[in-house]
Amino acid sequence: MGSPQVARPATALWHSPGARLAREYEDRMTTAATSSAVTAAMRHALSLAARGPVAGVNPQVGCVILDAEGRMLAEGWHRGAGTAHAEVDALSKLTSEQVRGATAVVTLEPCNHTGLTGPCSQALIEAGVARVFFAVTDPGPGAGGAARLRAAGIKVTGGVLADEVEQSMDVWLTATRLGRPFVTVKWASSLDGRAAAADSTSKWITGTAARQHVHEQRAAADAIVVGTGTVIADNPELTARGDAGELLPHQPIPVVFGGSPLPADAKVHAHPHALIQFTDRDIEAALRSLFAQGIRRVFVEGGPTLASAFIAAGVVDEYLVYLAPALIGGPRTAIGDIGVGTIADARRLEIRDVRRLGEDLLVVARPGFSTPAYVGGDA
Numbered sequence: 001m002g003s004p005q006v007a008r009p010a011t012a013l014w015h016s017p018g019a020r021l022a023r024e025y026e027d028r029m030t031t032a033a034t035s036s037a038v039t040a041a042m043r044h045a046l047s048l049a050a051r052g053p054v055a056g057v058n059p060q061v062g063c064v065i066l067d068a069e070g071r072m073l074a075e076g077w078h079r080g081a082g083t084a085h086a087e088v089d090a091l092s093k094l095t096s097e098q099v100r101g102a103t104a105v106v107t108l109e110p111c112n113h114t115g116l117t118g119p120c121s122q123a124l125i126e127a128g129v130a131r132v133f134f135a136v137t138d139p140g141p142g143a144g145g146a147a148r149l150r151a152a153g154i155k156v157t158g159g160v161l162a163d164e165v166e167q168s169m170d171v172w173l174t175a176t177r178l179g180r181p182f183v184t185v186k187w188a189s190s191l192d193g194r195a196a197a198a199d200s201t202s203k204w205i206t207g208t209a210a211r212q213h214v215h216e217q218r219a220a221a222d223a224i225v226v227g228t229g230t231v232i233a234d235n236p237e238l239t240a241r242g243d244a245g246e247l248l249p250h251q252p253i254p255v256v257f258g259g260s261p262l263p264a265d266a267k268v269h270a271h272p273h274a275l276i277q278f279t280d281r282d283i284e285a286a287l288r289s290l291f292a293q294g295i296r297r298v299f300v301e302g303g304p305t306l307a308s309a310f311i312a313a314g315v316v317d318e319y320l321v322y323l324a325p326a327l328i329g330g331p332r333t334a335i336g337d338i339g340v341g342t343i344a345d346a347r348r349l350e351i352r353d354v355r356r357l358g359e360d361l362l363v364v365a366r367p368g369f370s371t372p373a374y375v376g377g378d379a
């Protein structure tokens with residue numbers, strides 16, 4: 001890790017206690033031993049971040065405070081909107097004497113934003129922290145914390161373990177960068193790619209383990225999305241439930257796309273959250289509206305018509321395909337027209353994971369970015 005150049009700011013903050021200590025500890029904190037302490041601390045901060053809630057408007061963030069010798073003084077993580085940010089959580093465990101001259105290692109750039117809590121960059125400056133290492137730049141309204149810290153004379157280094165942290169924060173980062181929720185499309189199908197039988201029945205194509213996995217995914221999402229066709233055909237509850245059918249602590253908001261009126265006794269009306277319905281077909285506008293309502297991850301459960309419309313609109317970030325060892329045949333394919341008229345236009349995916357769930361297989365895929373060299377038929 002390189003030693004960053006700190007431009008001396010023409011501000012009285014350069015003379016703050018943190019800035020003086022930054023100069024004092026500069027040499028010690030850039031030795032190889034300290035770099036490895038920072039990397040280890042970042043890895044620990046990443047594991048702390050994972051303790052925070054996966055759903056919600058705020059990212060999972062972890063923070064470790066090190067002394068000038070690279071030893072851990074305190075740790076913190078963010079427990080959800082309205083609670084202390086990771087840096088403030090860690091700082092709260094230390095006396096002002098301990099914090100002076102310390103190094104903060106944070107997975108996300110300290111925020112520069114006053115929301116339900118104050119800016120973390122300011123809290124770090126006031127605490128007298130001498131150095132800050134972070135992994136990923138904040139792409140959202142909290143951006144600017146690194147610049148504020150530097151302006152106060154604190155040495156700041158970004159990009160530590162950036163790839164690992166990017167990967168673990170990809171849902172929040174994608175949503176924040178795109179201004180729409182991260183979209184996962186799920187379907188369960190037979191090995192021959194059918195999502196229902198000719199009479200529209202689809203309960204249950206897959207077994208218990210796969211269905212339980214789906215409930216866990218629902219519990220990790222802010223919203224669960226289906227079309228009116230699925231509500232009318234299956235009358236789903238759209239809740240996240242445990243093995244015994246009990247409601248899990250976090251419930252996704254039920255969202256229905258389509259203009260058809262829903263039956264008055266549809267089970268979704270009994271959902272713990274009020275239903276959101278989009279009656280037109282503008283998927284991008286609907287996603288922007290969900291984002292504005294604080295929804296960062298949506299789990300699209302179909303059916304085939306709606307899933308295909310999401311794919312055709314180019315807004316799918318992840319696919320979860322549950323494959324049952326069964327053949328159904330017939331016309332009810334898992335997805336329909338996605339605007340691919342010729343094989344060269346096939347939407348190529350990258351397989352990220354293949355897992356056995358009981359008798360079934362789960363395939364996790366993401367949009368692929370490489371164009372395959374050969375896309376013709378058999379020679």
Ligand SMILES: NC(=O)c1ccc[n+]([C@@H]2O[C@H](COP(=O)([O-])OP(=O)(O)OC[C@H]3O[C@@H](n4cnc5c(N)ncnc54)[C@H](OP(=O)(O)O)[C@@H]3O)[C@@H](O)[C@H]2O)c1
Pocket residue numbers: 186187188189194195196200201202203205226227228229230231233234257258259260261279280281282283301302303304305306307309
């Ligand atoms: N195996 C699985 O994983 C799975 C999952 C879910 C469902 N299913 C099965 O799928 C079947 C229902 O399939 P489906 O395709 O009829 O249901 P669907 O995809 O849930 O609903 C289709 C409806 O979505 C609405 N819609 C909203 N925005 C749209 C857009 N941009 N483009 C197209 N449609 C849009 C339309 O409703 P309006 O006409 O009301 O406007 C359309 O008729 C059932 O048999 C069910 O059991 C299987």
